[in-house]
Amino acid sequence: MNPPIVSLSYVNCRNAVKLSFLLVLLVIFTSCGSRDTSGNSVDMKNVQKTVPNENLFNEIHKLIYENPAEARAKAFQILDSLDKNDQVSRIRLLKHAGSSYVFETNYSEAIKYYNEALSIAEETGLYIEVANINNNLGVISNEIGNYKTAYIHFIEALKNYDLAKNQDKKTGTYNNIGLVYYHLKNYTKALDYFDKALDSTVQPKDTILIASILNNIALCYSSDDKPDLALKFIDRSIKISEKINNQYGLCISHQLMGSIYLKLNQTEKAFDAFSVSIDIAREKEWSYQLAVSRLGNAKVLLDMNKAEEAFKVAYEVLDMAKAQNSLVLKSDAHEALSDIFEKVGDFRNSMLQYREYTKTQEEIINQTVIHQVYDVELTHLNQLNKMQQMELEKKKLIISKKNSLLFFLSLVFILLLFGIWLAYLNHRHRQKVKFQTTIIELTEKKSNAALEAEIQERKRIGEELHDSLGYLLSLAGLHASVLYKRKDIAEEKRKELLESLMKSIEDAFDEVRNISHNLAPSLLSERGLKGALKNITDRVNQSTKLSMSFDTFGLEENLDNLIENTLFRTIQEIVNNTIKHADASKLFLQITQGNNEITLMAEDNGKGFNFDEIKKHSSYGLSHMKSRIENLNGTMFIDSNQNRGTIISILIPLQ
Template identity: 25%
Template sequence: MGSDSTNYYMERHQELKALRYLQRESELLYHDKNYTELCHKSIHKAQIYTQLKDYSKATKILFNALQIAEKEKLLLQEAIILKHIGICFEQTKNIKQAIYYLRRSEKSAYAQENDTLSAWAQQGLFKIFTEKNNLDSARFYMKRILHIAKNNGTNHQKYIGYSNFAAYYLKTKEYETAKKYLDTTLLYAKASHNLNSLNNTRNNIAYYYLEVEKNYKKAEKLFLEILASKPNDTISLSTSDTYLNLSYVYEKMNDFRKANIYLNKYIDNTEALFNERVSSELRDTETKYKIYKIEDNYKTKEQLLKDKEARNKKLLYIFITLFAFCSILFYFFYQNMRLKQKNKLKDVNNKIQQNIINATIDGQEFERKRIAGILHDSISALLSSASLHLMAYETTHLDESSPELIKTKAIIKEAHDKIRDLSHTLIPPVLEKLGLLSALQDLCEKNSNTLIQFEFTNHIAKESRYNSEFEMKMYFIVAELLNNIIKHSQASKAFISVEQNNKQLFINVEDNGAGFDTKKTEHKEGFGLTQIKARIRSMKGSITINSKPNTGTLIYIKVELPD
C-alpha cells in the first residue's frame, strides 16, 4: 500500500493516521461493495483499538463487521471475526463470552475444512482452559491442535502444538514428560527460524533445569544463550525476566557478585520499562483523545439538529430542576435556621439551669458552713458557759441539792450533745481535720452494718489534702451516692475507690444491687443524680453511670484537681 499504508503508520506509532486511512478505505470499499476487503479493514481497525485498550470500541467494530459477513455469507471472514471477538472478551476477562465466540469460530472453520483457522481458535480455548485449571478441556484441545499440526502444519504450528503439551505437563507437575515435549519443542522452534519461539522454549527448559533438576549450570547456559541471541535488545520485558532469572541462578551457585550484577540490570531495566510504559500509555491516551475528537466532529452536524430540537425541553427541565432545587435548598436552610435557634435556646436554658443548680448547691454549702459555725461558735459556746455557771453555783452551795438544778444540767448537756451532733452532720470534723480521704473512709465505716458493707480503697497517700471547698464538694457528692445505695439499691456490698493521676482525681462507686435503667430513672431526692452531674460539670469533671436492672451499678467520676 506504499507509504500511506496502515503498517507504515503503526510502525511509527501514528495510530490516528492509520485509523484515518482505514476509515477512508472502508468508505470506498463499502461504496464498491467489496465486503471481503471491508471485513479485513474492520478487523485491522479493531486491532488498533485493542492495542489502545479500547475493547468496547474494538468489539463494536467487530460486531458490525460480523453482521456484514453473515449477511453476505462470507464464511471465512465470519470465522476470523468470531475469533477476534473471542480474543477481545478473553482480554476483558469475560471468559464465558470468550469461550462462546471461540467455539463458534472453531465450528465455522471446521465446516470449511480450514485446519489452520480451526487450530487458531482452539489455541485460544486451550489458553483459557489452562488458566482456569480446567485440565480435561485443555488436554482435549491441545491434542486436536497437535493432530492438525502433524498432518499438514508448518514447523511453527508444530512448535505451538508441542509447546502446549510441555506447558500442560509442567502445570500438572509431570516433569519427565514435560521435558520430552520441551526437547521436541526446541527442535521445531529452531526449524521455524523464529527467534521469539526459540527463546521462549529455551526459557521453559531453563525453568525446568532450575526448579526440577536444580542443574543451575544448564539453566545458566540457556539464559545466556537467550541474551546472546538478541544483543541489541536491552530493555524488553523478556530480557528483564532473563536478568532476574540469571540473578537467581547465580545466587543458587553462590556467585553473589554476578547475582548482584544481573539483579541491578533487572532493576535498571524494570525502571526503563516502567518509564516506557508510562510514555506509551500517555501516547495511547493522547491518540484516543484525538480519535474521539475526530469522531465527535463527524457526529457534530447530525447532533446540531437534535440539540436544537431538545434545547427548549432541556431549558424547561433545567428551570423546573432549578426551581425544585432552590425550593429544597430554601426548605433545608429554613429548617437549619430553626434547628440552630432551637439548639441555641436549649443551650441557654441548659446554662441557666446549670447556673441555678450551681447557685443552689453553693448556697447550701455556704449555709452548711454558716449554720455549723453558729452552732459551734455561738450556741455551743453559750451552752458550755451556762454549764460552767451551774457548776460554779454548785461548788459554792454544796449544802443545797435541788432536783431542778440537776434536771437543768441534764437538759443543757443533752442540748449541747445534739448541737454538736448537728454541727458534725453539717460539716464532719474528720473532713476538716484530716481531709477528704480520711473522711470518705470514716463515711464508709459509719454506713456499714449487718445489711450492707462499704469497702473503701485508697490509692493516694493518706496525708494528701486538697482545697477545703473542693474536699467538701467531693465529700457530699460521695455521701449522696452512698445514701442512694442504701435507700434504693438493695445491695449487700458496695465499693468506693479513689485514685489520683496527672492533676485529676478519680472516684469509682460500685454496688451489687438491683441496678436501674439509666435512660428512664431519674432521682430527685437530696442532691439527686441531676444535681450531682451539674456539680461535677461545674468542677470541669465528668461522671459515667453504667447500670442495668439486676446487674448492679458502677459510677465513674473524674474531676480536675484545684491548683
C-alpha cells in the first residue's frame, strides 16, 4: 500500500485558529485608549497611593503576551485599591483580566470579566468601551463556534462606534465579521467584509490591523484554492509588518505562507517560511505560536521523507501542548503523529494516536459547548441585572408619578365638586324646561295618536278586505269558472259546486259583518286555526283545478289570538295567490309549533315567479303578509323561480 498523502485539513484549521488569536491581540491593542503619560517607570509599591497611569496599563498589556497569569495578578492588585469613582480605569483593568484568560483559552472566565466591564461601560455611557468589549466578546464567541452570538456582538460594536463617532475602530469589527463568514466557509461574504475593512475612505491608522486583514484575505483565497492570490496578499502583509516591526504579524504571515507552500508541495519554501516563523516566536518567547510553527515544520519534514525528524518535532510539540494545557495544540500534535506513523507503515501506533486525537477533539467540543452555555448564562444574568435596575427606576418613577397624581387628583376633586354644584343648578333649570316641553309634547302626541289610530284602522280594514274577502271571492270565482266552462259536469258535481259557491258568498257576507264589528274571522273563532285550515282545504279541494293538503305538528288550541289571526290571514293570502297567479295543481301547507317558535311552510308546483321583479313592482298581498309577520318579530323567506314552483317559509317567535 502506498503511503498516504498527509491531510491538509489540519493546516487550514490551524491557520483559522492562529488568525483568530491574532484578532484577539488586535482587539486588545485597539481597545486601549491613548492618554498623556508622565514618567518612564512604575513602582508597584506605590500603586495604592496613585491613580493608574498609561505606563502601568502598557506594562500589563505587554505581560498578557508573555505571562497572562502575572498580568492578571497585577490587574487584580490594582483593582483592589482603585478609587470607586474611577470607572474608566476599572473597565480597562477588567478587560485586561479577561484578555489574560483568552490567552489561556479559559473563555468562561474571560466572558465573565468582559461582561462585568461591559455592564459598567453601559451604565456610564462609554460608547467606545461598550464597542471594544463587544468586539472582544464577539471574538470569543467566534472562537468557540457560537457564530450567531459573535455576529450579534460585532453588530452591537458597530452601533456603539457610530454613537461614539469613531469610524476608525469599525475597521477591526469589519475584519472580525469577515472571520465569522470565513468560519462558515462563505468566502465571498468574508472577502466583502475584509475589503470593507480596507476601504480607503475609512483610512485606518492601525497598520497592525491592516496586516492582519491582508493575512485574513490570504487565508480566504487559500481555502478557496487560489494560492497565487493568497501569496500576493501575504507578501503585502509582510511588507507592512516589516515596515512597522510587527513581529507578531510576521510570525502569523510566515505560518500562513508555509501552509500554502505545503499545500502546493513546495516543501523547501514551506520549510523556510515555517523556520522564519519559528525564529520570531522563539525570540519573542511566544510559546503557543512557536508550537504552531514547529508543528507546521513537522508536516513539511514528513513530506520531505524525514520521518525521524518529524517524529521528534511532533513529540516536542505534544510536550509543549501539555505544558500549556492547550487542547487545540494537543489535538493537532496527535493528528500529526498519526499521519507520521501511517506514512512509515506503523498502523497500530497511527491508530492509537488517531484515537488520542479523536478523544482530544471530543474534549474541545465539550469545552466549546460549555463555553457557549456559560456565555448564554452570563448574558441571561446581565439581562436580569438590567431588568432589576429598570425595575428600580420604574418604582422611583411610579412614586414620583403617584405624588404628582395625588396633587392632581386633589385639584380635580375640588374642581369636580364645584362642577357638580354648577351641574345641579343647570339640571334643575333644564328639568323645569323639560317638564313644560313634555306637557306640550304629550298634548301633541294625543292628537297625533288619535289621527294615527284612525289611519291604522282604515289600513287594517283595507288589508282584511283584501285578505279575507279576496280569498272568498277568489274561491267563489273558481267554482263559477268551473261551472261556466265545464258543460259536461255531472249533475251531482254541479250541485256540489253551486252549494260551495253559495257557501263562499255567504262566508263573504259573514266576513264583511265581522270586519264591520272589528272581530276576528268567523271561521277562526269557531273552529280554531287547525279547523279553519281544514275548512279551507276542503273548499279548495271541491274544485278539480287545485289539490290542497296540510299537516300540523305540536299545534296547541290555546295559541295567542294575535299570532293565530296573523297565521290565518297569511294562509288565506297564500291560497288566494296560488289560485290567482300560480297555475298550480298542488298546494301543501305545514304548521309546526315548538317551545319557542311556530313555523308555517307552504309549497306549490306552479309556474313560480321572479322574486326580484315582484319586489320592483311591489305586491300588495305579499307586502301585507310580510308586514304582519314582522309586527310579531317574525321572518318570512320566499324561494321561487320560474317553472319550478314556490316555497314560502315563515317563522314567528312565541316569546
